[in-house]
Amino acid sequence: MSDFTGLVAIVTGGASGIGLATAKLLSSRGASVAVLDFKPDGLPDDITGIEADVTDDAQVRSAVDAVVERFGRLDVVVNNAGIGAVGDVTENSDEEWARVLDVNVVGMVRVARHAVPHLRRSPAAAIVNTCSIVAWAGVQQRALYSASKGAVQALTLAMAADHVREGIRVNCVAPGSADTPWIGRSLQDTPDPVAARAALDAFQPTGRLVTADEIAGAIAYLASPLSTATVGTVLAVDNGMHGLRLRPQVQT
Known part of the structure; x- marks a missing residue:
């Protein structure tokens, strides 16, 4: 498949895990891909690595501008950079709350802020945010992380409404x-x-x-020009955890 041929994509947090799987998949389908990461080490030769901390607005602006200067355009942004947190509401400090929300939510805002002016010029503009099923499913010991991903889901829908008439589709994928x-x-x-x-x-x-490759496949679907009618969608990739209620298996 070559649905991304001629398009330029940014993947944040793309040096490992879901981000790296996504960067590789988009590249294999024709995109020129730039990874923005705190440590963009060990990337394949066909993927450009740019050091950028999503909590630093100046670094994000410089990185986005560098991608556009190198490739001449920007079409796809995958907002994947994020960090985890464990604990109930009594366990995480104010400093940790501020850090996680800064990376997981405001980091996406910073990237989008500097990408949108370039995306407005693209005929195939798309933003895909990495959310989580904890945005709507209560999971123990994930109070802070869940709050951050609930904000990502709400942010995604607001961004979709703001930019759909500019030709920029915004969606998110919610892994289990x-x-x-x-x-x-x-x-x-x-x-x-x-x-x-x-x-x-x-x-x-x-x-x-769920595997990183399976999540990357969902991200690629949402980012692809083949899905131009998909806007403001939260796509669960969770093995059915949220929607299914299975009977316990009987051991024989």
């Missing part, structure tokens, strides 16, 4: 439990990582975690 480095690190912090991973897999309706 994903097999990413962050989940791996979280499991390693448990007393029995193997048992914790088995329990997490068993909790999924499909018996396994």
Whole structure:
């Protein structure tokens, strides 16, 4: 498939996990891809890495301008940079709340702020934000993270309404439990990582975690010029965790 041929895409947080899988997929489908990351190391040769911290507005503006200067245009933005947080409302400090919201929410605003003027000139403009099913499904020990992703979902819909008549489509993808480095690190912090991973897999309706490649496929769909009627959508990629209520399996 070559639906992104001639288009230029930015992927934030694209040096690992979902972001890297997305950058590789968009590149394989014809896009010129630039990754904006805190440490854009080890990228494939066909992907441009630019060091940028989404909490620094000047760095974001400079990085977006550098992409447009190099490639002459900007068509797709994947707002994927984000950090996790664990705990109920009694456990995270004010400083951690400020840090997570700054990265996960305001970081997306900064990137969009500087990208939108360029996207207005594109015939195939799209923004895809990485959200999470915790935006609408209550999950234990995720108060801060859930609040940040609930804000991302609301932000996505507001941006979609603001920019649809400018020809810029805005959507978000909402992954469930994903097999990413962050989940791996979280499991390693448990007393029995193997048992914790088995329990997490068993909790999924499909018996396994969502893969980064599966989430990248959903992001590519939302970003593709083939989905021009898809606007203001929250696309769940969660193994059915949110929508399904399955009976317990009977052991024989």
